[in-house]
Amino acid sequence: MAEDISRLKIEKPAGRRGFRRRSRRFQLWAAAAALLALAVFLARGALTAPEVRVGEAALTYPSQGLTVLNASGYVVAERRAALASKITGRLVWLGVEEGSLVEKGQVVARLENADLEATLDQASAGLKAAGDNLDAARAEYEDSMQDFERKRGLLEGGFVSRSVFDMAEARFKKASAAFAAAQAQVNSARAALRGARASLGYSEIRAPFTGVVLTKNADIGDIVTPLGASAGAKAAVVTIADMDTLQVEADVSEANISRVFKGMPCEIQLDALPLERSDGFIHMIVPTADRTKASVMVKIRFSDKDRRILPEMSAKVSFLSRAIAPDEEEPRTTVPISAVTEDTGRKFIFTVEDNRAKKVQVSTGVQIGDAMEVKGVEPGSRVIIAPPEGLDDGSKIKVQEE
Numbered sequence: 001m002a003e004d005i006s007r008l009k010i011e012k013p014a015g016r017r018g019f020r021r022r023s024r025r026f027q028l029w030a031a032a033a034a035l036l037a038l039a040v041f042l043a044r045g046a047l048t049a050p051e052v053r054v055g056e057a058a059l060t061y062p063s064q065g066l067t068v069l070n071a072s073g074y075v076v077a078e079r080r081a082a083l084a085s086k087i088t089g090r091l092v093w094l095g096v097e098e099g100s101l102v103e104k105g106q107v108v109a110r111l112e113n114a115d116l117e118a119t120l121d122q123a124s125a126g127l128k129a130a131g132d133n134l135d136a137a138r139a140e141y142e143d144s145m146q147d148f149e150r151k152r153g154l155l156e157g158g159f160v161s162r163s164v165f166d167m168a169e170a171r172f173k174k175a176s177a178a179f180a181a182a183q184a185q186v187n188s189a190r191a192a193l194r195g196a197r198a199s200l201g202y203s204e205i206r207a208p209f210t211g212v213v214l215t216k217n218a219d220i221g222d223i224v225t226p227l228g229a230s231a232g233a234k235a236a237v238v239t240i241a242d243m244d245t246l247q248v249e250a251d252v253s254e255a256n257i258s259r260v261f262k263g264m265p266c267e268i269q270l271d272a273l274p275l276e277r278s279d280g281f282i283h284m285i286v287p288t289a290d291r292t293k294a295s296v297m298v299k300i301r302f303s304d305k306d307r308r309i310l311p312e313m314s315a316k317v318s319f320l321s322r323a324i325a326p327d328e329e330e331p332r333t334t335v336p337i338s339a340v341t342e343d344t345g346r347k348f349i350f351t352v353e354d355n356r357a358k359k360v361q362v363s364t365g366v367q368i369g370d371a372m373e374v375k376g377v378e379p380g381s382r383v384i385i386a387p388p389e390g391l392d393d394g395s396k397i398k399v400q401e402e
Helices: 014-048 114-157 162-202 254-259
Strands: 051-056 058-060 067-077 080-083 089-094 107-111 204-206 211-216 238-241 246-253 265-270 278-290 295-302 314-320 332-336 341-343 346-353 356-368 371-375 382-385
Touching: 058 371, 067 254, 114 162, 162 204, 246 254, 246 278, 246 314, 254 295, 265 295, 332 356, 332 382
Parallel strands: none
Antiparallel strands: 051 382, 058 332, 067 246, 067 314, 080 238, 089 107, 107 204, 211 238, 246 295, 265 278, 265 314, 278 295, 332 371, 341 346, 346 356, 346 382, 356 371
């Protein structure tokens, strides 16, 4: 009988199977040990990385080292006017808009004035009539005076009677009175003409000084009145300012007012021009305090005019211990003084790159307050403040959380 060969198999030794299981177990333990060693290494590296404080290299103006006190305020025009009329009328012409430059005496607006022109014409005609009456009175006066003088001579010679002389004298006195009255009428007519011209002039709104139009408060068709009491009426047509009188009004606390004085040099920084500084000086310390703010107003004049400076701009003022020298006007790159270290006579700072310290050689300049001028690093670079001992180029660091 044939045997079933499918049941035939070769038995493997039991020892080899045990060896493979032990080999696999060893590999697992080895991998676990390697992972543990890596974790310990990383943890040890994190624990040994020094914790440092970090700052920034910044652009600093030398004036910051001269600053005695800081204050904030606004730009205002010392000479400013809201132009209105002395009479009430309808606005029929407006010749300016915001930003227009006006000269002193220039007509900027005109009110309806037909009635005033008629009054002026009437006054002119009255003056002419009074002048004609004066001419007639003068002729009568001169004729009566000559007749009076002639009759007086004839009376002394006995050629005319006393009654004839009295009639000549009465005529002369009457002519004299009429002549004086005619002169008074002329003076009155001249005054009326001046009044009519003045009233007509009130219908023209003129600039009292050279300046720039800041705001336009009325338009053609509006009723303009000195008081602006009626509904829809306008009191001021335009507002102008003399741009040559711009200054900064800043509030200084009462506790610090003794630290500033008239003529004290200042540096002005406008929010509208953040990259520029303007020189100035204290023009006036207003001799009164604001009890609500416990402060005193200080007025600072600009040393140089800049047409980009406009009223109502916000400004920051630094009061300086001395005037800024010409070579101190440009900003300089600075770092905190404690960030600069010295090694073998050379100056270094440590910057931060990818949580590692990078040693950078620099050259130093002047000290500005708590900062030191340096060359060799770009503004905005992160630098290590007071680097710990043993820190070297490439050392791993941990940035201290603020």
